[in-house]
Amino acid sequence: MDNQTVNTETILLQAADNNATAGTVGQPITYEKIPTQIFADSKEASNAVAQEIADLIRKKQKEGKMCVLGLATGSSPKTVYAKLVKMHKEEGLSFKNVISFNLDEYYQMEPDSIYSYHRFMKEQLFDHVDIAKENYFLPDGTIPPAMVREYCISYESKINAVGGLDFQLLGIGGNGHIGFNEPGSLINARTRLITLDHSTRAAAAMEFGGLHKVPRKAITLGVSPILSARRIVLLAWGERKAAVIRGAVEGPVTERNPASYLQAHSDVTFVVDESAASELTRVKTPWAVDSVVWDNKMIKKAVTYLSQSLQKPILKLTDKDYNDNGMSDLLAQYGAGYEININVFNQLQHTITGWPGGKPNADDTNRPERAQPAKKRVLIFSPHPDDDIISMGGTFQRLVDQGHEVHVAYQTSGNIAVADDEALRFIDFVVDFNNNFAINSPEANKLFLDAKNFLKHTKDSEIDTPEIRQVKGILRKGEAKATCRFVGIPTENAHFLNMPFYETGTVQKKPIGEEDIKIVENLIEQIKPHQIYAAGDFADPHGTHKVCWDAIEAALERSKHKNFMKDCWVWLYRGAWAEWDIHEIEMAVPMSPDQVLKKRQGIFKHQSQKDGVVFQGDDSREFWQRAEERNSATAHLYDELGLAEYEAMEAFVRWKF
8 A cells, every 4th residue: 555645744834824814915815725616506616626527538538548536425516426327427537538536435235225425426427337347436335344454455446456536525524524534533644444433423313313324434535535536626515514625724733523634635625505505704804805895785694794793783883893894995985983883784674573474554565575465365375284384483473363364385205304203103103003993994004003013123224115105294294284273274275295206215305306396386376475485594405494495486486487486585493403694684573472482383293203213313402492592592692782771582584586
């Protein structure tokens, strides 16, 4: 094996200088030690990366050489692979001269398991292009323990034997891992068997259907062979990666964030979407980097940031505060700081309303919603059967109590989020009920008994059968109906769309299709809403919330020319994990202590999601706790900025055509 190590002295010298540096006169200050490209969304970014890979493959073809790629798995590179497949089929991009080495594989893991990276790569790329089977390599998750060390040495030797990696594609873990080089990995770490960090296993729990099913170990390409690649591109999507991206790009080189080792590489680029870039200095506080256009949006962002960082209410900010924090040009442009304070304070004040459907017979000049029509048709899209009550339960109840015609559209069955023991409990109840009351339904009994038999003998790597998914879907449908009864929604106003893209039995979903879009479009046409509420948390570009929104957006695009859409406003809510930044919020609906308690009781209707949540992740709180603490934090933030103090708040951003 090649014992070449990375120049540690270079890294330490770079780590010693963490201060911002300036270029030539007139150039912006830069805090970034790794070139970082920010794209509007992950699709645009992925297409650019796929094009770079395709160009490299073609260049090598013209030179008569093999192209050696290092490939990654997980959610981040999926769209890159999809684009490469499309280029192969539509543009004739050939992979006959490609040799690939994957970064990692779970241990122990059979290659045909639904959780295997072998299977992932075949389904996402290899089975759809003309790469020779003998030319792609992945770590073997079935190697006997006594042979692992020798196997890892040979895996690196294969890379060296073909001349090393021309291009290495990376993702990044929430703790900064690259490959499965967890925090604590040394810069000269070689390919090896590693124990996975708890946070890594928690992040994968959703895919495996529970933390207890996630392997504790993995084989990973080491940091040193990764850094030996001639070109490296790292992908990151979503706000959950924002903090670790900033640490890797702007922070010191440290084993606590292995991605920071990439600061030493001579040809590396981070490719991120706007959400993943949100903590970078040039995005979070652009006025600290370069001159900015002080439009209303930028002023609101800067003033709320200044207020929070200084822990002073907005109306107490002084000219000195502005001058001392890089905003002197804002003062010069708009005059006294107090005038700016009043302007931003009023904007925030105008977002607060107890009438999310609009207040009848009121001046709505400074209100987030229209007064007319007084009674609105409202359509709430809930990706899963509990997102409505978890994310906007207080607003949901307000809309009903204030006399609006409220409809809820449950976009997916949510069946994969039901634990097997919950399904068994439900099956036992149905079978016992039928037997006790002598209800003879052979077809139904067979469905439930077959499902029960499968659950008792299933392996962790097996996909739920259609019957199991049907049982779990019925369970969640019943819970959603219970929530609707609780808030006062008529049964006929609860719409269960069961969008087909979701029904794979695994976390990996199909892309949305025409049928999915048409289902949403038809419902919008049927209800002709004045208001639409939809989930706006898109941290995972392949996650259910994002795919559900893609279907809504496509349906809205098709419907926007219709007369009823001229009166339709679309509001986006966030889930239990995150909230809109304060400068983004356009409607904030306050809740009293009693309303918070009522929302909690509504969440409790979803019994299958209580206590032992399948996709708990590394957050031990239940959904009701996450929701309450998020809503309380939003209210507390308004209070800290100097506005009225409420028990809790739900926040929304308006989406415009």
